[in-house]
Amino acid sequence: MKIILILAALTLVACDDGCKMNEERCNGDVLEICSEENDWVTIYDCSDWEDVETGEPSGFVCCKAEDLLDCWLQEECE
Amino acid sequence: MKNHKEPTAQLVRAFSRHMLNYYDLEVVQKTDSAFMKLLAWFLNTIGVMDKKAFMENASTTIGNKIYLPFILGEASDKFPLTNQVSILTHECQHKVQRLKDSKAFYFRYLFSSAKRAAYEADAYRVNLELYFWYTGRLLKVSSIAQAIQKNYGCTSNDAAMAKTILERSARLVAEGLTVSKATKVAMAWIRENASDYER
Numbered sequence: 001m002k003i004i005l006i007l008a009a010l011t012l013v014a015c016d017d018g019c020k021m022n023e024e025r026c027n028g029d030v031l032e033i034c035s036e037e038n039d040w041v042t043i044y045d046c047s048d049w050e051d052v053e054t055g056e057p058s059g060f061v062c063c064k065a066e067d068l069l070d071c072w073l074q075e076e077c078e
Numbered sequence: 079m080k081n082h083k084e085p086t087a088q089l090v091r092a093f094s095r096h097m098l099n100y101y102d103l104e105v106v107q108k109t110d111s112a113f114m115k116l117l118a119w120f121l122n123t124i125g126v127m128d129k130k131a132f133m134e135n136a137s138t139t140i141g142n143k144i145y146l147p148f149i150l151g152e153a154s155d156k157f158p159l160t161n162q163v164s165i166l167t168h169e170c171q172h173k174v175q176r177l178k179d180s181k182a183f184y185f186r187y188l189f190s191s192a193k194r195a196a197y198e199a200d201a202y203r204v205n206l207e208l209y210f211w212y213t214g215r216l217l218k219v220s221s222i223a224q225a226i227q228k229n230y231g232c233t234s235n236d237a238a239m240a241k242t243i244l245e246r247s248a249r250l251v252a253e254g255l256t257v258s259k260a261t262k263v264a265m266a267w268i269r270e271n272a273s274d275y276e277r
Contacts, residue, residue: 021235022238022239022242031246033239033242033243035192035193035195035196035235035236035239036191036192036233036235036236036239037190037192037193039192041192041193041196041239042196042200043242043243043246044200044203044243044246044247044250044257045257048257048258048259049250049255049257050255050256050257050262058255070246
């Protein structure tokens with residue numbers, strides 16, 4: 001019985017980690033895409049965005065705006 | 079057609095010293111390494127990369143060593159000096175990835191073609207950023223994605239994902255933003271020491 005419960009719990013955890021290929025999400029500051037193997041890989045981290053000319057951090061966060069999940073300025077987030 | 083200044087051999091050597099020191103890396107010539115010959119055979123066997131292509135065309139970073147198929151600062155048709163700057167920075171980005179993902183990096187890179195495609199797309203972002211920085215033009219993203227599929231044993235779905243990552247990145251690059259940590263280190267050094275190389 002215990003083994004069945006453990007297996008069920010592990011299955012639930014495994015299902016919870018899965019995702020649909022090409023689906024995108026914000027994971028904190030990180031924009032991620034779901035791979036063919038149904039796990040998340042990083043597209044980029046919005047906190048890494050930096051202005052080339054000045055080297056200053058740009059202050060972007062990951063959110064949905066204009067119907068697109070991406071790095072946006074905080075005030076542009078829905 | 080080039081509209082940017084080519085780096086000198088001296089500049090490439092100085093740049094290399096800085097990047098290798100910054101990322102605590104050392105260069106080993108690929109042809110001198112028995113380990114690389116063994117790895118070439120292994121990667122060929124598991125279908126990740128052709129043995130000859132691995133030894134003659136690919137640069138590889140493992141641990142604190144970058145195994146190169148060319149000598150830094152010595153230009154050749156296959157590896158002109160401009161490309162050497164990009165290749166070295168690309169390899170430094172793999173060190174950034176390893177520091178971030180610790181030892182899981184090697185397992186993921188070797189045994190998951192999707193993860194490998196994502197790691198390579200992240201590292202090729204360096205090439206996009208540097209190329210745009212010194213030419214004002216974008217590399218063709220679809221060609222890079224195709225190369226990832228062909229040269230790194232990835233599937234067409236992996237390549238499509240890599241293309242998405244690179245397309246997103248290209249849009250940023252065209253807007254004058256840079257993301258890759260290794261690119262930032264490279265640009266900072268070039269700005270300070272070789273500003274005439276900058277577009």
